[in-house]
Amino acid sequence: MSPRSIFDMQAELCKTMGNAARLQIVHTLRGGPHRVSDIVEVTGLAQAKVSQHLGVLRAYGIVATKREGKDVIYRIANSKLTRVCDLMREVLAEQASERSEVFEALQRKG
Amino acid sequence: MSPRSIFDMQAELCKTMGNAARLQIVHTLRGGPHRVSDIVEVTGLAQAKVSQHLGVLRAYGIVATKREGKDVIYRIANSKLTRVCDLMREVLAEQASERSEVFEALQRKG
DNA sequence: GCGAGATATTTGAATTTGCGAATATCTCGC
DNA sequence: GCGAGATATTCGCAAATTCAAATATCTCGC
Known part of the structure; x- marks a missing residue:
């Protein structure tokens, strides 16, 4: 290999x-x-x-x-792996909040 | 869905x-x-x-x-993703060093 | 509008992966 | 050694993923 x-x-x-x-x-x-x-x-x-x-x-x-x-x-x-998971969830949360910002902006524009 | x-x-x-x-x-x-x-x-x-x-x-x-x-x-x-990659590499490095410790211990024991 | 450079998409074959079901293995107390 | 509880493995298949090759799309300068 x-x-x-x-x-x-x-x-x-x-x-x-x-x-x-x-x-x-x-x-x-x-x-x-x-x-x-x-x-x-x-x-x-x-x-x-x-x-x-x-x-x-x-x-x-x-x-x-x-x-x-x-x-x-x-x-x-390895405890670093739990940190990795935490960070990933933070990334996902931020992605979601960005999406909802976009959503709300679209709402306002009609 | x-x-x-x-x-x-x-x-x-x-x-x-x-x-x-x-x-x-x-x-x-x-x-x-x-x-x-x-x-x-x-x-x-x-x-x-x-x-x-x-x-x-x-x-x-x-x-x-x-x-x-x-x-x-x-x-x-998202810069957190680079942190995720860094942490993963640290985990891999630690895994490798643990493996080499085991390897060396086995060497000593013959 | 055409040609060229830069980037994106589609297609089909090969490989990998996840799952349910069945079954095997290990450990203990008796 | 046996039965029961706890954990692990195997098998066959459907679905997802990857890659290379071909081709399509976009943008600019002329």
């Missing part, structure tokens, strides 16, 4: 975060480490799906795990 | 950034606004490809444009 550029690696990281179910899981883990069963309960996603996505997140180093008896505890591997 | 959740929107934003060519373009624009032809030159990507990806980036509000005669000037729409 050809040597992957930093852009390839960053693209993979983005793609890994580019799924609503996975983002929902990551968001759940913001509040601290959780067992898989708790993630299933909080998100309302099917168990197999949660496990699948956790597997992807772990493969890309976004979450880390430890086993505790029957349970497996997941946590966000 | 069903109301899209914040997770859906964030996932779209992530997916939009989840392409090496687009990240390369965004990285080029870090240095300030550029004409399309300059982006083509800096990145070494084909013109049609750059234009295609710029279209995607613009559709999702990641870049903004203005026309100047024959040229079209692109810029990053």
Whole structure:
């Protein structure tokens, strides 16, 4: 395989975060480490799906795990990732407010 | 269409950034606004490809444009997005250094 | 209005990805 | 070792994504 550029690696990281179910899981883990069963309960996603996505997140180093008896505890591997999510939401919020400004301006013009 | 959740929107934003060519373009624009032809030159990507990806980036509000005669000037729409990219690269760097620590530890153990 | 430079769009094939359903694996207490 | 709870994996398929190549559109100067 050809040597992957930093852009390839960053693209993979983005793609890994580019799924609503996975983002929902990551968001759940913001509040601290959780067992898989708790993630299933909080998100309302099917168990197999949660496990699948956790597997992807772990493969890309976004979450880390430890086993505790029957349970497996997941946590966000790097707190900078929560900051990334926060910033993205801020961007989305700003995009939305810009859109509503445009909308209101159009309203005024009739 | 069903109301899209914040997770859906964030996932779209992530997916939009989840392409090496687009990240390369965004990285080029870090240095300030550029004409399309300059982006083509800096990145070494084909013109049609750059234009295609710029279209995607613009559709999702990641870049903004203005026309100047024959040229079209692109810029990053929200500086928080450059911060997002920086943070992601930091995460990747930390992942790499963790991997090399593991590697070295394994070396020592033989 | 035409030619040339600059940018954008369309098309079709190849690859990747997400999902549901079924099933497998692990761990504990007995 | 078995059953049950908890978690992980596999499979087949539909849908989305990417790329290269061809072509279309826009803008200017003449």
